Amino acid sequence: MSLLSDLAEALTTGGVEVVDLTAPLSAETPVIQLPPPFAQTARFELEELSRYDDRGPAWYWNNFRTGEHTGTHFDAPNHWVTGRDGDDVASVPARRLVAPAAVLDFSAETAEDPDFLLEVEHVEQWQAAHGPLPDGGWLLYRTGWDARSSSQQDFLNADDTGPHTPGVSPSCARWLAEESPVIGLGVETVGTDAGAAHSFEPPFPCHAALMGSGKYGLTQLQNLARLPATGALLVVAPLPIVSGSGSPSRVLALVERG
Ligand code: MN
Numbered sequence: 001m002s003l004l005s006d007l008a009e010a011l012t013t014g015g016v017e018v019v020d021l022t023a024p025l026s027a028e029t030p031v032i033q034l035p036p037p038f039a040q041t042a043r044f045e046l047e048e049l050s051r052y053d054d055r056g057p058a059w060y061w062n063n064f065r066t067g068e069h070t071g072t073h074f075d076a077p078n079h080w081v082t083g084r085d086g087d088d089v090a091s092v093p094a095r096r097l098v099a100p101a102a103v104l105d106f107s108a109e110t111a112e113d114p115d116f117l118l119e120v121e122h123v124e125q126w127q128a129a130h131g132p133l134p135d136g137g138w139l140l141y142r143t144g145w146d147a148r149s150s151s152q153q154d155f156l157n158a159d160d161t162g163p164h165t166p167g168v169s170p171s172c173a174r175w176l177a178e179e180s181p182v183i184g185l186g187v188e189t190v191g192t193d194a195g196a197a198h199s200f201e202p203p204f205p206c207h208a209a210l211m212g213s214g215k216y217g218l219t220q221l222q223n224l225a226r227l228p229a230t231g232a233l234l235v236v237a238p239l240p241i242v243s244g245s246g247s248p249s250r251v252l253a254l255v256e257r258g
Contacts, residue, residue: 007254014257019232021186021221021251022072023149029071030155030220032190035198041067044248068246074238075192075207075217079245082212089247090240092216096183100137101234101253102130103227107144110166114157115196116143117169123180130229135181138218138234141168145188146222155190167194170205177209184216186234186251188224192217218251227253 010016023029025044032041047063050056068089069075077086104126110116118141123133133139143166148154157164166189168176173193176185185192185206192206202208210217218236233254238247 010256017255017257019223019226019253019255021223021234021253022249023146023220023222025066025071025248028150028152030149030152030190031067031070033156033158041069043067044070066248068241068244068248069191069219071248072218072220072222072251073246074236074249075211075219075246076238076244077211077214077216079217080204080207080211082208083214086211086214088242089238089244090242092238096136096216097236097238099183099234099236100134100230101140101186101227101232102126102133102137102182103140103142103224103229103232105142105224105229106166107142107225110143110145114164114166115194116166117194118167118172119169120172120175123172123175126229133180133182134230136183137181138184138186139176139180139182140186140218140221140224140227140234141166141188142224143188144225146220146224149188149220149222157195162198163195165189165195167197168192168206170200170202173205173209176206177213177215182215184218185210186218186221188221189219191219217246218249221251223253227255231256 044066049061051060076089077083078088193204197204235252238249241247
């Protein structure tokens with residue numbers, strides 16, 4: 001038997017489960033809100049072309065409009081000024097879009113403190129228990145934030161001091177980008193950076209460090225609670241938007257059940 005026929009068999013028998021980590025994409029999908037004077041990203045919108053009617057009697061189809069960074073999406077290196085000469089989303093090698101994932105669960109900490117920041121020592125403690133982060137794989141940062149994704153207000157969790165959502169400290173962002181073996185960081189929140197990261201030094205350190213190192217971001221994931229700490233294989237499928245800075249993406253995890 002070949003590896004792939006073994007996998008196909010396991011998918012049929014349930015030995016390998018496919019877990020969908022993608023948030024539904026609709027006009028209600030939460031989007032990031034930047035303070036003035038910055039430009040705002042678009043919500044997802046459908047424009048109906050025909051629905052078995054005079055405009056097309058036998059067919060239903062739509063146009064859609066969306067931000068590249070709406071819903072579950074992929075951040076390409078050229079999204080940030082630090083990676084401006086890096087790959088656009090269409091140039092990311094397909095080989096890098098299928099990769100192992102480590103899941104680090106800090107949902108208890110973030111329930112206590114919505115401004116919780118992941119530090120290098122947290123990752124080192126995780127590695128002491130679970131082994132090294134996967135070379136060429138993803139660090140998936142579980143915060144429980146997916147439970148809030150049906151409400152823009154709960155998801156952004158903003159008050160008059162700004163949004164309060166968990167993220168990564170500047171030193172940990174730099175470590176993930178420059179020293180860890182992962183190709184990217186996946187989160188459940190609206191962006192890879194903390195809600196308060198506009199005030200960090202540097203501002204938005206995950207974006208600055210990861211994109212500047214040719215690494216990737218994945219945001220608004222859900223169902224991370226259904227993944228093991230190690231051993232899941234991620235399939236990440238952004239659209240190949242030529243010169244694009246990112247794309248809504250279907251993100252699937254293959255998980256061995258046994
Ligand atoms: Mn983004």
